[in-house]
Every structure is written in structure tokens, then in C-alpha cells.
Amino acid sequence: MENEKLTSPGYEIPGELKNVVEITTLDRIYNWGRRSSVWPLMFGLACCAIEMIAAQAARYDMARFGMEVMRPTPRQADMMLVSGTVTKKMVPLIVRLYNQMPEPKYVVAMGACASGGGPFKEGYNVVAGIDKFLPVDVYIPGCPPTPQALIAGMIKLQEKIDKQSLSKVRWYDKKKEDSVYVPVPVLGPDLMDPRRFAEIKAAAAAKEG
Amino acid sequence: MATPTPTATLDLAACFPGAVSADARPGYKGWIIEKDKLVEVATAIRDELGYDHLTAVTGVDYLPEGKMEVVYNAFKTTGGPVLTFKVQVPRIDPVEVPSVTSVWPGAEFQEREAWDLMGIKFTNHPDLRRILMWEGFEGHPLRKDWKEAFYEEDAKPFKSRWPEGRHVMAEERSPFKDNITFPKDFDPEKWVPEGEEALYGALAKYQTEEDGLKTDHIVINMGPQHPSTHGVFRVALTVDGETIVSLKPVMGYLHRNHDKIGERNTFLQNMPFTDRLDYFNSMSNNFGYAVAVEKLMNIQVSERAEYIRVIMAELSRIQNHLVFIGMLGNDLGMMYTPALYAFEERELVLDIFEAASGSRMMCNYFRFGGVVRDLPEGVLQKINDLVFERLPGKVDELDRMLTENEVFISRMKGVKVIDAENAIRYSITGPVLRAAGVPYDIRRADPYSVYDRFDFDVAVRQNGDLMDNYLIRLDEVRQSLRILQQAVKQIPAGPVMPGKPQYQVRVPAGESYGRVESPKGELGYYVVSNGKPNPWRYHVRPPSFVNITALEQMCIGVKIADFIAILGVIDIVLGELDR
Numbered sequence: 001m002e003n004e005k006l007t008s009p010g011y012e013i014p015g016e017l018k019n020v021v022e023i024t025t026l027d028r029i030y031n032w033g034r035r036s037s038v039w040p041l042m043f044g045l046a047c048c049a050i051e052m053i054a055a056q057a058a059r060y061d062m063a064r065f066g067m068e069v070m071r072p073t074p075r076q077a078d079m080m081l082v083s084g085t086v087t088k089k090m091v092p093l094i095v096r097l098y099n100q101m102p103e104p105k106y107v108v109a110m111g112a113c114a115s116g117g118g119p120f121k122e123g124y125n126v127v128a129g130i131d132k133f134l135p136v137d138v139y140i141p142g143c144p145p146t147p148q149a150l151i152a153g154m155i156k157l158q159e160k161i162d163k164q165s166l167s168k169v170r171w172y173d174k175k176k177e178d179s180v181y182v183p184v185p186v187l188g189p190d191l192m193d194p195r196r197f198a199e200i201k202a203a204a205a206a207k208e209g
Numbered sequence: 210m211a212t213p214t215p216t217a218t219l220d221l222a223a224c225f226p227g228a229v230s231a232d233a234r235p236g237y238k239g240w241i242i243e244k245d246k247l248v249e250v251a252t253a254i255r256d257e258l259g260y261d262h263l264t265a266v267t268g269v270d271y272l273p274e275g276k277m278e279v280v281y282n283a284f285k286t287t288g289g290p291v292l293t294f295k296v297q298v299p300r301i302d303p304v305e306v307p308s309v310t311s312v313w314p315g316a317e318f319q320e321r322e323a324w325d326l327m328g329i330k331f332t333n334h335p336d337l338r339r340i341l342m343w344e345g346f347e348g349h350p351l352r353k354d355w356k357e358a359f360y361e362e363d364a365k366p367f368k369s370r371w372p373e374g375r376h377v378m379a380e381e382r383s384p385f386k387d388n389i390t391f392p393k394d395f396d397p398e399k400w401v402p403e404g405e406e407a408l409y410g411a412l413a414k415y416q417t418e419e420d421g422l423k424t425d426h427i428v429i430n431m432g433p434q435h436p437s438t439h440g441v442f443r444v445a446l447t448v449d450g451e452t453i454v455s456l457k458p459v460m461g462y463l464h465r466n467h468d469k470i471g472e473r474n475t476f477l478q479n480m481p482f483t484d485r486l487d488y489f490n491s492m493s494n495n496f497g498y499a500v501a502v503e504k505l506m507n508i509q510v511s512e513r514a515e516y517i518r519v520i521m522a523e524l525s526r527i528q529n530h531l532v533f534i535g536m537l538g539n540d541l542g543m544m545y546t547p548a549l550y551a552f553e554e555r556e557l558v559l560d561i562f563e564a565a566s567g568s569r570m571m572c573n574y575f576r577f578g579g580v581v582r583d584l585p586e587g588v589l590q591k592i593n594d595l596v597f598e599r600l601p602g603k604v605d606e607l608d609r610m611l612t613e614n615e616v617f618i619s620r621m622k623g624v625k626v627i628d629a630e631n632a633i634r635y636s637i638t639g640p641v642l643r644a645a646g647v648p649y650d651i652r653r654a655d656p657y658s659v660y661d662r663f664d665f666d667v668a669v670r671q672n673g674d675l676m677d678n679y680l681i682r683l684d685e686v687r688q689s690l691r692i693l694q695q696a697v698k699q700i701p702a703g704p705v706m707p708g709k710p711q712y713q714v715r716v717p718a719g720e721s722y723g724r725v726e727s728p729k730g731e732l733g734y735y736v737v738s739n740g741k742p743n744p745w746r747y748h749v750r751p752p753s754f755v756n757i758t759a760l761e762q763m764c765i766g767v768k769i770a771d772f773i774a775i776l777g778v779i780d781i782v783l784g785e786l787d788r
């Protein structure tokens with residue numbers, strides 16, 4: 001967001017106070033701060049992670065957008081970049097990492113795999129997209145998305161942050177149960193989502209054979 | 210048993226009468242060993258015939274014949290072609306085959322994989338647990354009668370995903386509306402997770418008493434989300450203070466079912482999937498698969514394409530090793546600076562890949578018999594500039610910055626990774642083997658493509674410590690540059706594919722094991738065709754996976770910080786480790 005938009009909430013500032021006093025809304029200043037320092041969680045899942053590293057390196061340099069501070073611990077991260085194939089064996093850990101991130105938190109699905117299973121969708125150990133478990137904010141198509149595409153996706157996320165309002169965001173909404181916490185899936189004979197236990201039981205009972 | 214005399218045409222059946230017979234199926238080579246005689250014959254193969262390097266072990270499910278087969282591919286570290294031998298057992302559970310880990314310890318993880326995915330039980334195996342899937346998973350997915358939830362048809366191309374013009378999602382076919390399947394009457398609430406007792410049980414317990422002071426062991430888990438494990442790799446370790454007492458790698462967090470999907474694909478459709486194995490080196494991956502299938506099809510690759518292939522594979526090796534050096538810097542605590550230097554050069558190589566194939570990373574460039582298209586105009590000139598002008602200087606620059614660096618030396622010199630004898634026993638290949646003093650490079654030992662036309666040395670170092678493992682990468686980059694400099698000068702004109710490009714290739718029935726020297730070691734593909742458009746068995750023998758079989762051996766007695774560096778120099782990449 002440019003400075004004009006940040007400081008022009010529609011109030012006239014008297015001439016003599018110009019350049020001394022700025023008026024803005026809480027949402028705007030808050031969003032401006034957050035969108036300019038989105039710290040990703042440092043974790044790579046698969047091939048897409050390599051393009052993520054390339055985007056951090058000299059030619060593309062994500063630092064220009066305030067996103068270069070990769071934190072290896074979820075406690076310091078704002079955004080989870082799901083960069084690669086989500087497998088059944090890995091998804092409980094991804095959900096746990098997500099739960100450990102402090103809100104506000106965002107999830108970006110990078111690449112075909114994280115968005116919907118990608119080339120490996122039919123695989124027996126592959127989850128068809130991270131959005132089966134986590135609320136995704138931005139999907140970036142590609143296999144792998146080029147660093148330019150990744151940066152474009154991140155800019156989309158910034159635009160999304162700009163439009164948010166403290167009073168409406170998901171994570172302060174007490175009524176939404178899974179707003180900050182997603183139940184961790186369990187590894188059984190196959191992957192089990194605790195939210196779907198009843199459904200699984202019913203479908204298994206109805207299964208013929 | 211008579212002492213076999215190795216001859217030019219080895220006749221195992223004559224050496225071991227009654228225990229071995231020739232594999233007579235059309236298109237098949239090698240020998241079939243009686244199950245009960247396996248360990249005995251294997252010991253003789255190793256000690257008397259000199260096949261000291263067992264590189265690939267895998268299972269094949271011959272469902273129509275009612276048989277399970279275990280296939281072994283052994284080599285001599287002095288060079289030469291493959292010795293393939295097999296064991297066949299009836300396909301009735303429990304399917305049991307004696308383990309050869311007592312002869313070649315390097316078979317340990319590959320046998321575990323065959324148990325996990327095929328359900329072949331290896332008797333006398335030291336630690337037979339699931340390796341890629343989790344304990345408690347239902348079934349052995351690579352068996353031909355095991356079907357995943359999103360199962361559609363046995364072979365691609367599928368008839369239609371648009372019946373009557375309507376799109377059908379895979380989700381709609383599964384009763385759970387997802388890629389999951391459960392046994393009948395399964396109740397998730399009553400499920401007791403298997404837990405990880407087996408894993409922790411496999412770790413050595415540790416307790417000492419010194420001067421009346423009891424020391425207990427601590428178990429630490431590193432990964433799968435850890436900045437130093439190069440992806441979603443996990444190890445469980447027991448430590449005494451900071452010294453590692455016992456260690457078990459845990460993998461499968463990126464198991465993407467390569468083999469299963471590959472057996473549904475047509476032969477050509479597998480090419481883009483191989484890109485995603487070792488995602489740093491899609492060109493080398495393509496190479497290995499092309500070599501394996503071309504062997505089976507018995508076709509000649511066009512001259513120009515051979516040179517293009519070598520150029521691409523060697524460029525790939527250079528960028529891999531540069532990134533390796535950068536990442537090693539990260540592992541040793543020199544955060545990012547060497548890596549940034551490395552990525553700068555890597556981008557230039559990727560530009561060439563992009564110009565040739567259309568994609569930076571996932572090139573999908575090779576076809577059976579050649580490459581998909583010729584190099585566009587100007588690319589050869591670009592390669593020329595890169596290998597004659599830019600890269601030699603840049604490699605020297607990295608060398609200057611790092612090799613004499615005090616911190617670098619004190620962290621790496623004298624920290625043993627593995628010695629030559631153990632490296633061979635554990636089936637290690639690639640730079641790690643050569644750094645231990647074994648001059649074994651498939652480009653020389655069992656030449657493929659046109660590598661025999663180039664003048665280059667097999668890089669070898671003697672100490673097998675971290676420093677040597679680093680230096681050998683620099684040596685190899687320099688040798689690759691030598692090859693490239695000859696290749697760009699010699700490349701002939703001509704077509705890059707013999708005949709018309711085909712969408713569906715005809716592959717005669719039979720088996721083949723094709724292998725190339727990928728930047729990480731021996732990348733092998735074992736392909737079985739039954740004459741249909743899709744392979745009956747498609748197995749990848751990834752160097753990363755086999756090289757870490759010896760991880761525990763390498764790390765016992767070292768500090769945790771050195772463990773990170775050791776894992777770094779093995780140069781694992783999870784896409785091919787887990788597949």
C-alpha cells in the first residue's frame with residue numbers, strides 16, 4: 001500500500017499540522033505493518049522448495065518484499081508456505097506446525113501438489129491438496145511455480161492482508177471452532193481426520209466385501 | 210561346491226550345480242538361485258567371483274504366474290557389467306526369502322523397502338520394519354492386487370475422465386470422498402495407534418556408570434521439519450552428552466508412490482515423473498530412465514542427441530555440486546553466503562535448461578532414442594561461454610574462498626565419514642565412495658552413452674573425511690568442465706531423434722537394469738516389460754536412499770554437529786530418497 005492510502009482516511013488535517021500529524025485507521029496501520037514483514041516458516045516439502053530457495057537467492061531476492069526472514073520455528077512465523085507434495089505420513093506434522101503458529105497466520109499452497117495433489121494425486125500416500133486440512137489463502141499454480149510466480153503469489157497475499165479488518169478476521173472469531181486450531185490427523189490403516197470419524201465409520205460399515 | 214573359475218562368459222549354473230539355473234524367460238538375463246542356497250551362493254559370488262558391490266535389490270510381483278521374485282544386481286568395484294540373480298518364491302503369505310544383509314550389509318534398507326511395499330519377509334534381517342509407510346498401514350501397496358482409493362484403471366491412458374462430456378473427479382469414485390480406504394467395519398474410535406515403540410526399540414540403549422555417576426541415554430528426534438535435514442528427513446538418535454551412540458533414520462515423509470504410479474503410466478509418461486526424483490538433476494534422471502528403456506528396446510540413440518545428453522548431464526552435475534558446496538556451508542554454520550554464490554551460477558545453468566527444454570527444473574527433455582528437440586539457436590554458444598569462460602573462474606573463486614578457510618578446515622579435516630572397505634560393503638556409490646579412495650565411476654567402470662570418447666579422470670581422494678568429501682566435489686566439477694569443453698567442440702550436426710517421434714513406444718517383453726552416474730551416485734532403473742504399453746515393474750534405485758544405509762555406521766561416536774555435516778556430504782535429496 002502506498003503511503004497516500006495509508007494516511008488518508010478521509011479526515012482533513014489542518015494546514016499547519018501537515019507533515020507533523022498523520023491520521024490513519026487502526027486496520028490500515030496494522031495491516032501495513034504485517035504485510036511488509038511476512039515471515040515464512042522455513043520448511044520445504046519437495047521440489048517446489050528448491051524454487052522457493054531460488055526465489056530467496058540473488059536473482060529474484062524476495063527480501064525486496066520483506067519476506068526473506070525464514071523462521072525455522074513455527075512460533076515466529078506468520079505464513080506457512082506449503083512448498084511441495086503433502087503426504088499422508090507428513091500431514092499430521094504439518095497440521096501440528098500450523099497449530100503452533102501464532103495468529104495472524106496464513107497458508108500459501110505453492111505448486112500443483114500442495115494445491116490439489118498434482119502429478120502424484122493418485123498415489124496411496126498422497127493427500128490431494130493441503131486444503132483438505134488447512135485453510136489456504138493463496139494458491140500458486142505451477143509445477144514448480146517459477147520464482148516469479150511465487151513472488152506474484154506473495155504479492156497477492158499482501159493484497160489480501162491489506163483488505164483485512166481486525167474485527168472480522170477468522171482467528172478472533174470465537175464462534176469458529178477451527179479458526180486457529182485444526183485437529184491433528186491420525187495415522188491408522190489409512191489417514192484419518194478426527195473431524196470425520198463418524199463419517200469414516202459409517203462408510204466403512206457400508207462398504208461391501 | 211566346486212570353486213568357480215571366473216571366465217569371460219560366466220556360467221553360474223555350472224559353478225553351482227543344483228543351486229542355480231539360468232533365467233530362460235525370453236528377454237530376461239541372469240540366474241535364478243534356489244531360495245535355501247541363496248546366502249551360500251551369494252557369499253561365493255562376493256568372495257570368489259569378486260562381485261563385492263551389491264547395488265540394487267528389489268521385488269517383483271508376478272501375479273499371473275503366482276510368484277514373487279527378488280532381483281539382485283551386483284557389480285565389481287573394479288568395473289564391468291552387471292551380474293543379475295534372482296530368487297523366486299510362491300506368492301503365498303508369508304512370502305519368505307533369506308536376507309543377504311550378512312553378505313552385503315548395503316541391502317538392509319532395500320530389503321526393508323521390499324518388505325514394506327511388497328510384503329516379502331526377509332528372514333534373518335537385523336531390523337525388518339516398514340520404511341516408507343508407517344507401522345499400522347494396511348497392506349503392501351506395490352502388490353499388483355492392492356488398489357489405492359483413487360484407483361481408476363490398471364493402465365493409462367485411461368478411457369475417459371469426461372464421460373458424456375462431464376468431468377469426473379477422483380474424489381467422486383471413492384466411498385470416503387477422499388484418497389483414503391479402510392477395511393470393512395473399521396471403527397476409527399477404537400483404533401490404537403501402533404506408535405513408534407519399534408523405532409525406539411531398535412535404538413541401542415545406553416547406560417554407563419563412571420565414578421559412581423550413572424549416565425543415562427537421551428533420545429533425540431531431529432526432523433522431519435528441521436533446517437538441516439535437507440527436506441523432510443528425520444532421524445532418531447540416542448546421545449551421551451553430545452556424542453551419538455545410536456541412530457536410526459526415519460523416512461517416507463515424501464513417499465510419493467513413484468513405483469506404483471510408474472507401473473500405471475505408459476513408458477513415455479514416466480519421463481516427466483523421473484524429473485521429480487532428484488529434483489536438482491532432472492536431466493540425469495531422464496538419462497538413467499532413457500538408458501534402461503533403450504536397452505530393453507534395443508535402439509540406437511542418434512549421435513547428436515548423445516552429445517546433447519552428455520552436455521546436459523554434466524551441466525547438471527556442476528550445478529548440483531555447486532549447490533552442494535553452498536549448502537554444506539549452511540550446515541557448517543556459514544549461513545547463506547556460499548549458498549548465494551552457488552545459486553548465482555546455478556541460475557545460469559538453469560537458463561540453458563530452460564532454453565532447451567522449456568522448464569527450469571523439470572526438464573522432461575529426453576526421449577527414447579534421443580532428446581525431444583534440438584538446442585535452439587545460440588544456446589550452444591551460451592554453453593560455450595559458460596564452460597570456457599565463466600565457470601572455471603567461478604569454481605576457482607569458491608575454492609579460494611573456502612578451501613583455505615580456517616573454520617572450514619577445523620570443522621572438516623579428520624572427521625571421518627566412511628572408509629573404503631565399509632563404503633563398498635554398504636553399497637555406497639558416487640562421490641562418497643570415491644572420497645573414501647575407491648576410484649569407481651560408472652562413466653568409466655561400465656560406460657554408457659558416449660562417455661568413452663572423452664578424456665577425463667575419475668576424481669578420487671584418499672582419506673574419506675569431510676574435507677575430502679568436499680574437495681572431491683570441486684574435482685568433479687573440474688572434470689565435468691573438461692568433458693563439456695570437449696563435448697561442445699565435438700558435437701556433430703544431425704537429427705536428435707532417429708525416425709519420427711512416437712507417442713506410444715513399443716517395448717518388447719523382458720527386463721533391464723540401466724544405470725548412470727548421477728551427481729549423487731548410481732542411479733539405476735529396473736524395468737520389466739511384458740509387451741504391453743506400460744511397464745509391469747518399474748523400480749528406481751536411488752543413490753541417496755542406499756547411501757544412507759550406512760548412516761548409523763558413519764555417525765556412531767561423532768558429535769551431533771558433525772552428524773549434520775556428515776548428512777550434508779552424503780548429499781541426500783528427499784524426492785529420490787523417499788520417491
Ligand code: SF4
Nearest residue numbers: 047084111112113143
Ligand atoms: S507441484 Fe511439481 S514441482 Fe511442486 S512439489 Fe509437486 S511435483 Fe514437485
